Amino acid sequence: MNTSGTDDDFTPQRRIGSGFGATSTAEDVLRGIDLTGKLAVVTGGYSGLGLETTRALAAAGARVVVPARRPDAARESLAGVEGTVEVDELDLGDLASVRGFAERFLATGRTVDIVIDSAAIMACPETRVGPRWEAQFATNHLGHFALVNHLWPAIEPGGARVVSVSSRAHHFCGIRWDDVHWRRDYDKWGAYGQAKTANALFALHLDRLGRDRGVRAFSLHPGGILTPLQRHLPQQEMVDRGWIDEDGTPLNPKGFKTPEQGAATQVWAATSPRLDGMGGVYLEDCDVAEPAVEGDTSGGVRGWATDPEQAARLWALSAEQTGVDAFAG
Numbered sequence: 001m002n003t004s005g006t007d008d009d010f011t012p013q014r015r016i017g018s019g020f021g022a023t024s025t026a027e028d029v030l031r032g033i034d035l036t037g038k039l040a041v042v043t044g045g046y047s048g049l050g051l052e053t054t055r056a057l058a059a060a061g062a063r064v065v066v067p068a069r070r071p072d073a074a075r076e077s078l079a080g081v082e083g084t085v086e087v088d089e090l091d092l093g094d095l096a097s098v099r100g101f102a103e104r105f106l107a108t109g110r111t112v113d114i115v116i117d118s119a120a121i122m123a124c125p126e127t128r129v130g131p132r133w134e135a136q137f138a139t140n141h142l143g144h145f146a147l148v149n150h151l152w153p154a155i156e157p158g159g160a161r162v163v164s165v166s167s168r169a170h171h172f173c174g175i176r177w178d179d180v181h182w183r184r185d186y187d188k189w190g191a192y193g194q195a196k197t198a199n200a201l202f203a204l205h206l207d208r209l210g211r212d213r214g215v216r217a218f219s220l221h222p223g224g225i226l227t228p229l230q231r232h233l234p235q236q237e238m239v240d241r242g243w244i245d246e247d248g249t250p251l252n253p254k255g256f257k258t259p260e261q262g263a264a265t266q267v268w269a270a271t272s273p274r275l276d277g278m279g280g281v282y283l284e285d286c287d288v289a290e291p292a293v294e295g296d297t298s299g300g301v302r303g304w305a306t307d308p309e310q311a312a313r314l315w316a317l318s319a320e321q322t323g324v325d326a327f328a329g
Helices: 026-030 048-059 071-077 095-107 135-155 168-172 188-213 228-232 235-240 264-271 308-322
Strands: 039-043 063-068 084-089 114-117 161-165 216-221 282-284
Touching: 026 048, 026 264, 039 048, 039 135, 048 063, 048 084, 048 114, 048 264, 063 071, 071 084, 084 095, 095 135, 114 135, 114 264, 135 161, 135 188, 135 308, 161 188, 161 264, 168 188, 188 216, 188 308, 216 264, 264 282
Parallel strands: 039 063, 039 114, 063 084, 114 161, 161 216, 216 282
Antiparallel strands: none
């Protein structure tokens, strides 16, 4: 079994019997948990699973900061959310924007208790951002890598949990080390799968680096949910996959979750006392996932997403490409 850290401190990649499951909601996992006085940063916190995550955390008493590429749209979406929510501008595909958001936040002198990296793009046509980076790897992974490293002066004092939202799509592709930006033979699902593997490896290595300072990190599969994440998919492709009918009506095929259920695992990862002292593992259905069975893509985590050597290699590559590493030296 792949692990992170030393033999004494790694968290096994096996279920712990959380008492929750695939149909649990974010409200369910937060029942009895008081987040008054806590501050959470939730990327993508105004749409889809991110919106449900923001609602649940705010309802439990947390102050939620939502960095958004479209701040006006975010404020409109969050207008009816009960609790304390604030919006600032952030484009994860633009490193200058990431740095600007972090600098504004750090200037407030506040510490962070929870970071949930929920924003993502999925299966988009070949798109280049920044220095011709592949957009899914750049937005889903490198932008979040830079964000967490820039925010580290606020994350470390708060002993935060950092939650990296991966996906079962990590089964599609490991890290394509010879061409991480897909400059040849672009495949939208392969590139998405690589980005989701990167999300898991990021959490694995961050946990190794941060655990002695009280910071723990997790990655997870939220479940299959129909949200605006599918905006780049042609309607016919979703019809062919059995997700919607010809009129665009969701069919809710077996295994799909509601947004409230989809947000549950990331909220559980961020707040559950059952995870105290743990970290670096990949979660699904509000529990630690088991290693995947070879040839079975229905659940579990692939070995390439839990490999500490690949995690360290990805961290070094990401630091080189973004120019930021809170742990350098």
